[in-house]
Amino acid sequence: MALTEQTRADAAELAGRYPQSRSALLPMLHLVQSAEGTVTPDGIALCADVLGLTNAEVAAVATFYTMYKRHKVGRYHVGVCTNTLCAVLGGDAIWAALSTRLGVGHDEVTADGSISLERIECQAACTHAPVMTANWEFLDDMDVPRALEVVERLQSGEAVFSTRGPRIGTFEEIERSLAGFDDGLAGEGGGGKDSRMLAGLTFAKAHSMSAPEAPAQSPLVTAAKKTEA
Amino acid sequence: MPLTPILTAHWDDEDSHTIEGYRRHGGYDMVPVSFGVHPDEVIALVKASGLRGRGGAGFPTGMKWGFVPQNDGKPHYLVVNADESEPGACKDIPLMLANPHALVEGCIHAAYAIRANHAFIYIRGEVPHAIRRVAAAVREAYSAGFLGTDILGSGFDLDIVVHSGAGAYICGEETALLDSLEGRRGQPRLKPPFPAIAGLYASPTVINNVETIANIPTIVRNGADWFKQFGTEKSPGFKLFAVSGHVERPGIYEAPLGTTMRELLDYAGGVREGHELKFWIPGGSSVPMLLPEHLDTPLTYEDMASLGTMLGTGTPMVFDETTSVVRAISRWIHFYKHESCGKCTPCREGTFWLDQLLDRFERGTAAETDIEKVDDICKQIAGRSFCALGDAAATPYAPALKYFREEFLAGTHTPADELFDPVAATVFAGAAAR
Numbered sequence: 001m002a003l004t005e006q007t008r009a010d011a012a013e014l015a016g017r018y019p020q021s022r023s024a025l026l027p028m029l030h031l032v033q034s035a036e037g038t039v040t041p042d043g044i045a046l047c048a049d050v051l052g053l054t055n056a057e058v059a060a061v062a063t064f065y066t067m068y069k070r071h072k073v074g075r076y077h078v079g080v081c082t083n084t085l086c087a088v089l090g091g092d093a094i095w096a097a098l099s100t101r102l103g104v105g106h107d108e109v110t111a112d113g114s115i116s117l118e119r120i121e122c123q124a125a126c127t128h129a130p131v132m133t134a135n136w137e138f139l140d141d142m143d144v145p146r147a148l149e150v151v152e153r154l155q156s157g158e159a160v161f162s163t164r165g166p167r168i169g170t171f172e173e174i175e176r177s178l179a180g181f182d183d184g185l186a187g188e189g190g191g192g193k194d195s196r197m198l199a200g201l202t203f204a205k206a207h208s209m210s211a212p213e214a215p216a217q218s219p220l221v222t223a224a225k226k227t228e229a
Numbered sequence: 230m231p232l233t234p235i236l237t238a239h240w241d242d243e244d245s246h247t248i249e250g251y252r253r254h255g256g257y258d259m260v261p262v263s264f265g266v267h268p269d270e271v272i273a274l275v276k277a278s279g280l281r282g283r284g285g286a287g288f289p290t291g292m293k294w295g296f297v298p299q300n301d302g303k304p305h306y307l308v309v310n311a312d313e314s315e316p317g318a319c320k321d322i323p324l325m326l327a328n329p330h331a332l333v334e335g336c337i338h339a340a341y342a343i344r345a346n347h348a349f350i351y352i353r354g355e356v357p358h359a360i361r362r363v364a365a366a367v368r369e370a371y372s373a374g375f376l377g378t379d380i381l382g383s384g385f386d387l388d389i390v391v392h393s394g395a396g397a398y399i400c401g402e403e404t405a406l407l408d409s410l411e412g413r414r415g416q417p418r419l420k421p422p423f424p425a426i427a428g429l430y431a432s433p434t435v436i437n438n439v440e441t442i443a444n445i446p447t448i449v450r451n452g453a454d455w456f457k458q459f460g461t462e463k464s465p466g467f468k469l470f471a472v473s474g475h476v477e478r479p480g481i482y483e484a485p486l487g488t489t490m491r492e493l494l495d496y497a498g499g500v501r502e503g504h505e506l507k508f509w510i511p512g513g514s515s516v517p518m519l520l521p522e523h524l525d526t527p528l529t530y531e532d533m534a535s536l537g538t539m540l541g542t543g544t545p546m547v548f549d550e551t552t553s554v555v556r557a558i559s560r561w562i563h564f565y566k567h568e569s570c571g572k573c574t575p576c577r578e579g580t581f582w583l584d585q586l587l588d589r590f591e592r593g594t595a596a597e598t599d600i601e602k603v604d605d606i607c608k609q610i611a612g613r614s615f616c617a618l619g620d621a622a623a624t625p626y627a628p629a630l631k632y633f634r635e636e637f638l639a640g641t642h643t644p645a646d647e648l649f650d651p652v653a654a655t656v657f658a659g660a661a662a663r
């Protein structure tokens with residue numbers, strides 16, 4: 001893939017979404033990354049051109065954020081959370097197993113280009129530890145055998161579904177979605193049907209616990225009436 | 230105290246994330262109600278409710294909104310902080326997955342109150358599905374006429390932009406978030422001026438956490454007195470407690486503030502079978518740890534402060550006796566080093582040295598003098614850093630040393646993973662043995 005006139009048009013559209021166009025820079029870097037798989041000098045130049053910035057200004061931003069990659073990641077960029085909670089609950093073991101099986105370390109790509117590995121920080125999913133991601137989609141409650149199975153399936157091109165989301169797309173597809181272009185997948189992965197997310201609600205229902213009764217009317221309705229009178 | 234599902238009440242509906250699912254339970258019904266009163270009355274209501282920000286610091290929300298100058302001729306902005314990246318915090322992302330419309334509706338009330346015609350929801354980049362859900366909710370709200378120009382014939386206009394970050398914990402700090410949202414490196418700004426006076430594009434800006442804003446529709450619907458009947462005078466209302474770690478049923482538990490950790494543990498099925506509690510952290514790695522003896526202290530801002538810790542994000546992490554404290558602290562310190570934005574020397578250099586020293590303890594190669602050295606460095610960072618990330622980096626060590634000094638002493642001769650078998654601490658330890 002490469003940067004095209006469409007990329008430029010999409011970038012201009014992003015710039016138009018903000019009161020000040022420079023605010024579109026982060027989404028725009030996701031966009032050029034979706035077109036080229038990484039943030040290249042050409043991608044930086046495109047952003048700079050659309051926003052009227054220098055290449056250096058754009059590069060200074062791009063290098064600050066870990067999600068912008070300066071060299072190609074795999075078709076599936078796999079993250080293993082090794083922040084404390086996940087690490088202790090099994091993330092370190094999962095990391096070691098994947099790294100050994102794939103023969104790559106942190107920030108490295110398999111020879112066939114299918115998988116890259118990253119030690120990632122807390123993904124705001126600690127209730128689902130140990131947590132893994134593939135192209136940033138959640139793979140919750142992992143263990144070593146399942147983690148190995150996931151990468152095997154990804155490598156062989158079989159479908160892998162996020163535990164709380166859609167079928168995992170390619171890195172380029174996810175990056176385009178992050179740039180702010182709808183991929184139509186918002187409905188995938190069910191409502192809140194996840195036992196961890198529903199843990200409290202389930203317990204409350206089983207034990208007849210509920211929030212206090214709501215008043216008949218909003219106090220603001222009364223306030224509005226007073227103003228009218 | 231009993232569980233009180235409010236924000237989570239309908240998460241078990243298959244369509245809880247859609248506008249139909251949200252409207253079925255009265256969603257958006259309160260929008261015309263807020264529009265029916267003067268914006269100041271909405272601010273007054275939120276002030277009266279006593280709602281405190283759920284992003285960690287617990288700042289009173291109504292007061293923050295009240296700081297925004299009126300009739301200043303400048304555009305005002307509402308920015309939702311959905312950067313949730315604090316280790317242990319995992320409540321905002323689930324909320325956005327399951328109930329994104331509560332956030333969107335909350336934005337409408339909040340923006341109306343502070344006279345903002347533009348709102349931004351800044352979501353960390355690593356959660357594409359939460360971003361999709363919120364973006365879809367925003368689109369649905371436009372289609373239904375709750376966003377856009379002259380909403381419901383009120384004359385009030387509001388546009389919401391969903392914005393993804395790109396992987397930087399520091400962008401959760403509100404002024405760094407603003408710089409990031411302006412298309413720059415996310416580095417904190419000097420305060421004052423505070424964002425309420427000069428925030429996004431140097432205009433008055435309110436920055437609130439996802440859960441804070443999602444609370445607003447309920448407060449508008451049920452009123453301040455209803456909200457205040459739970460919690461304490463200083464910590465009114467309800468909270469999404471996300472309990473993680475060595476418990477039988479980790480997950481989201483919505484309960485009044487003032488609920489104790491013992492009660493939450495009970496709901497979560499207790500510490501996993503055959504094990505006992507070693508230490509716990511009430512709200513993210515940036516707040517000091519507590520012990521089993523603290524389980525009966527109410528989880529409120531003021532009670533946690535009385536124990537020398539903080540409620541923080543209200544997302545307790547639970548660790549049992551299989552956990553090496555040294556390994557836990559070492560990993561958190563590594564996180565802060567990784568996430569230090571580099572703007573100020575105490576944090577940039579201090580976290581670098583802390584990381585090296587903690588690594589020595591973990592490997593069992595530390596010198597006894599390193600125990601004091603680490604403490605010294607922490608003191609050089611705390612209170613001397615440009616933003617709260619530096620303070621946070623200096624926080625975990627002192628309480629860990631106070632409660633578990635012997636483990637740090639052991640770190641002068643024995644590696645942590647010899648003292649504590651890492652396999653025993655994993656959730657699949659039992660399965661491996663079978």
Ligand SMILES: Cc1cc2nc3c(=O)[nH]c(=O)nc-3n(C[C@H](O)[C@H](O)[C@H](O)COP(=O)(O)O)c2cc1C
Pocket residue numbers: 281282283284285286287288290310311312313314315398399400401402403404436437438439441442616617618
């Ligand atoms: C390093 C750092 C990271 C933070 N991360 C977040 C975050 O991810 N989400 C959040 O709401 N607040 C975060 N905060 C707190 C914000 O600066 C701010 O206080 C909060 O968003 C205000 O919202 P509230 O008043 O509704 O709590 C962070 C603060 C610091 C210092």
Ligand code: SF4
Pocket residue numbers: 399417568569570571572573574576577614615616617618619620
């Ligand atoms: S304390 Fe750390 S994160 Fe905060 S400004 Fe200084 S270097 Fe950056």
Ligand code: FES
Pocket residue numbers: 081082083084085086087121122123124125126129131316317318
């Ligand atoms: S520590 Fe891994 S998701 Fe929070």
